[in-house]
Amino acid sequence: MNQSIDIATEALANPPADLADHPLLAQAQESLPADIKDSGAPAGAAVGLQSVAHGSGLDAKLQVVDENQRFTSTLDEHMEGWQLANAGFNYDVVAVFGSQSTGKSTLLNRLFGTKFDVMSETERRQTTKGIWMSKGQDMPVLVMDVEGTDGRERGEDQDFERKSALFSMAVAEVLIVNIWEHQVGLYQGANMGLLKTVFEVNLGLFLAAKQKGKGKGDTQDKTLLLFVIRDHIGATPLANLRATLTADLNRLWDGLSKPEGLEHTTIDTFFDLDFVTLAHKLLQPEKFESEVVELRKRFQSQQEEGYVFKSKYHKRIPADGISTYMGTIWDAVVSNKDLDLPTQQELLAQFRCGELAASAFDLFSSLLSAFPPAPGPGKLDSSLGARMRDAKSAALAAYDEAASRYHAAVYGRQRGELVAKVHGALAPLFASQLKNAHKLALREYRVAIEQALRTEGYDFARVVSDARQQAEKRFDDEAKKVVLDESGWSPEEERAALVEDMDHVAELLRKEETRKMVAVIERNIKRQMAETVEYSLNQPSEDMWDKVLTAFKAALQKAEDAYLKKAKSFNCTQEEMDAALQLLRRRAWLALRSKLNEHTAEAPMLVKLKLVFEDKFRYDADGVPRVWKPEDDIDSIFRKAKESVLELIPLYSEIKPADPANALELPSSAGTTEIVDPAAASADEDFDFAESLQLLSPSQQSALSTRFRREADAYYVEAKRSMVSSTAQIPYWIYGVLVVLGFNEFVAVIRSPVYFTLLLIAGAAAYVIWTLNMTGPVLAVTRGVTNEVVRTVNEQLHNYFAAQTPDSHAARSHRHAVPVPAASSNATSSAAPEEIELKEKPSVREKDD
Ligand SMILES: Nc1nc2c(ncn2[C@@H]2O[C@H](COP(=O)(O)OP(=O)(O)OP(=O)(O)O)[C@@H](O)[C@H]2O)c(=O)[nH]1
Known part of the structure; x- marks a missing residue:
């Protein structure tokens, strides 16, 4: 149907008002097709309307190029x-060419079942304007009806x-x-x-x-x-x-x-x-x-x-x-x-492939947005790789399906761009997954090592190597899951960071293990040395330090052997081993020193010196306790014992073996201990071996000497007193004095019935005791009570003297000093001032007596 027919049809369907009642109009309207009559609209007067009127169904025809081109x-x-x-x-695609009104549309309609407008037999005028297109019935053919040549217009x-x-x-x-x-x-x-x-x-x-x-x-x-x-x-x-x-x-x-x-x-x-x-x-x-x-x-x-x-x-x-x-x-x-058609095809390919790539990326984006949220630091999304692959494949499949038909180079280029875009969108997920795999593998590595280190007899190097292999495998497996084909993504950088972290952890653990091992060895040395030190220092002798140092060297050697044996499994470098040994020696020495310090503190030293003194003063050469008799030369024995003890103080004050071969030498500087234990390095920085040999400073020695002398003096006093008490006798004239002075008391007793009665009772009791032969037990009880009283008095006296400060003592000495008898004076004139003080006390006591 051409435009003229359309216009006529429209005029019939919608007549002007003045023609509405014309009799011919009704007749003409009767001849219109039913659909047009019903709709009251033309079948398609214009290009747009033509296609709309015919719809877009299978039998629709379309004017692809209108008469206005x-x-x-x-x-x-x-x-x-x-x-x-x-x-x-x-x-x-098929197109028909030919002169106007030569039956082209008729032919196409017959051949392809299309419904192109055909000229009315009676009109004989052009029907096809521009280019029309329709689809062949039951065949995938686009049929183009082209306006005939020789068009009159x-x-x-x-x-x-x-x-x-x-x-x-x-x-x-x-x-x-x-x-x-x-x-x-x-x-x-x-x-x-x-x-x-x-x-x-x-x-x-x-x-x-x-x-x-x-x-x-x-x-x-x-x-x-x-x-x-x-x-x-x-x-x-x-x-x-x-x-x-x-x-x-x-x-x-x-x-x-x-x-x-x-x-x-x-x-x-x-x-x-x-x-x-x-x-x-x-x-x-x-x-x-x-x-x-x-x-x-x-x-x-x-x-x-x-x-x-x-x-x-x-x-x-x-x-x-x-x-x-x-x-x-x-x-x-x-x-x-x-x-030129190739260029047009390429342009088309660019346009369409661009469109297809965009819609494929939209599809990808919608799939991506449906991904579950990231699991959080150190946790892995085990299905991330599969999901990434699926989303990418879906996008590429959607693109490939349509775009692969276009110009190969353009299709390939756009595909590459799409892939790059997809990879770009997925890259952050990949990076985050790798980071989490890194963290996870490192955590597992640390846990594996720590667990293995808790087992007996582990080999540190093997433990670390096994854990490392496991961690690397874990990382590689996880990385493999998320590395997409053609992405060019590489987990190597993250892997290198993981290896570096693992090295760092291993290094820390190794140092920690080394430190622990050194501490254990140090404890062992301490334990081994404790007995030797105790024994040697309680039995002071010339070779006391030789014994201690020999034992120390032996223990140290054992410790070093133990360390070297273990250190091999730590993959330590020679430098580290040297540093660790140096640290071990130093700490062992310091351990020994601290043990010695315990023994050479003032109180234990005093005890030791007293024991030696007692041994020499209270016991004779055969080890039998002395009972002082008047003929004993207490002063001489006392002096000898005291001097021999005082000579021990310099021996205790410095670790100095009698045999120089037994001497020990350690470097004084801090050295490189930080390789093994940085904390220990600072602790050992001021270590001076020569200084560490000195146990008692001169002032400590002097103080100790003073304290000991006082203790010893107390022994001397006690000895003197015991000798006096054992030899004291009542002079006979005292009895006469007693009779003379006590006669009046005797008469008073005789005369007093009470006293006399008491006397009779006492006599009777004495008789009974005598008769019953109980004199011994009664005397023993009496002696016991007496001795207890004497001991208590002595103790009180001793405490009194011991509590006096040197100053107050000196003051008191000064207050109570009396000239020493000439005989005694001669014997003690060359003695030290302390000895003079010792002489004062018996004099005071004798004076008091
Ligand atoms: N003689 C003869 N006439 C035919 C034949 N086929 C169709 N016609 C007539 O030719 C006239 C034109 O037919 P169309 O099919 O409209 O011709 P057309 O070439 O499409 O015309 P335009 O679209 O106007 O160029 C119609 O009246 C047909 O009936 C044929 O095979 N022989």
Whole structure:
């Protein structure tokens, strides 16, 4: 239906008010198709309305280029409606060319079941304007009905003819050239002008493609020119018609002014020619129908001989891009731009692949946003790798499905960009997963080592190496899960960081283990040395230090051996071992020193000295306790014992073996102990071995000496007192004095009945005791009580003297000092002042007595 008919139809459907009641109007309206009558709207007066009116269903037709040379915007919709949008390359395009009103639309409708408007038999005027398109019934074929040449309105202007030829050449595989039989041999009637245009256009396309160096070289993609000779009466066989037409075409080709380099080309270079005849539609309708059916098969079945849609004719434009492609081709044609199809195809590929990549990335983004949230630091998402792969694969599959049909290079490039974009979006997840794998592996590494170190007899180097292998494997496994193909991602940097961290942890643990080991060894040395030190220092002798040092050296040697044996499994360097040994020696020495310090503190030293003194003063050479008698030379024995004890103080004050061979030498500086134990290094910084040999400073020695002398003096006093008490006798004259002085008391007792009675009782008691022979026990009890009283008094005296400070003692001494008898004075004149003090006390006591 053409525009005039549309306008008329619209006028009938919506008549002006003044014609509304005209009798002819009702008659004309009756003749309208039911759908138009019902809707009250025209079947499609304009381009837009045409397509809308016919819908986008399978039988819809579309004016792709209107009479104003505008390209439709609804081809995509129609492709969807025709169910060809996803056909890929599985569709074909055919276009029909020919003079106006030569039955082109009729032919297409019969061949493909389309519903292009056909001119009314009675009107005989042009029906097809611009270019129409529809889908063949039951076949994936896009059929283009092109406005006929010789259009009356167009006159001699062949602009549209050229443009439509160029457009059809660019998109159609088969061009049907519709001619009447009787026109064969006539230049104008056989559309030779149109064919000349087609040939020129084709040469132009070929040249443009060649100049761009893109295809269309020797392996020229051909187009099929199918000449349909209408109203074939049968008088002239097809072969003759073919020969005539071929000869005319060759003549036409030869007459073309061909571009340089194409002078010797023939029609066959670019076209395949085929010829078919159809009987007169009106005169031989049955024959016409049967021939149309036969011809239809050649468009429908690949198995049919003479199948027209050979793959070599296909323009390789994916169906989903045909709308864009045709639009850009038409734009180029209309704007008279140089048209080269490869470039157009590449542009199309860029556009479509870009679109497809964008939608594939949208799909990927929606999948990505559905990922579960990150599990948090140090935790792994075990399914992350699989999910990343799935999302990527889904996006690429969506892209590949449609985009792979486009220009290979463009498809590949856009694919690369899409992949890079996908990888870019996934990279943070990858990095985060690696970081977490790093943390996890490091934690497991530390735990594995710590657990192994708790077992007996571990080999540190092996423990570390096993744990490290496990941790590296764990990291590698996790990294492998999230490294995507083609991503170029590498876990090496993170792995290197993990290894560095593990080295650091191993180093710390090794130092900690070394420190612990040294501490254990040090404790062992302390324990081993405790007894030796105790024994040797309680039995002071000239070789006391020789014994101690020999034992220490032996213990140290054992400790060093133990350390070296263990250190081998720690993978320690020689430098570290030397440093550790140095530290071990130092700490062992300091341990010994602290033990010695315990023994040489003032109180224990005093005890030791007292014991030695007691041994020498209170016991004789045979070890028998002395009972002092008047003939004993207490002073001499006391002096000797005291001097021999005082001589021990210098012995105790310095660790100095009698035999220089037993001396020990240790370096004094802090050295490199920080390699093993940085904390110990600072503690040992001030270590001075020579100084450490000194146990008692001169002032300590002096104080100790003073304290000891006082203690010893107390012994001396006690000895003297015990000797006095054992030898004291009552003089006989005392008894006479007692009788004289006590006679009056005796008389008083005799005379007093009470005292006398008590006396009788006492006498009786004495008699009984005597009679019963109980004198011994009674005397023993009496002596015991007496001794206890004496001891208590002595103790009180001793405490009294001991509590006196030197000053107060001196003051007291000064207050109570009395001249020493000459005999004694001679004996003690050369003695030390302390001895003079010792003499004072018996004098005082004797004076008191
Ligand atoms: N003689 C003859 N007439 C035919 C044949 N087929 C169709 N016609 C008539 O030719 C006239 C034009 O038919 P269309 O199919 O509209 O021709 P067209 O080439 O599409 O016309 P435009 O679109 O206007 O260029 C119609 O009246 C048809 O009935 C045929 O095989 N032989």
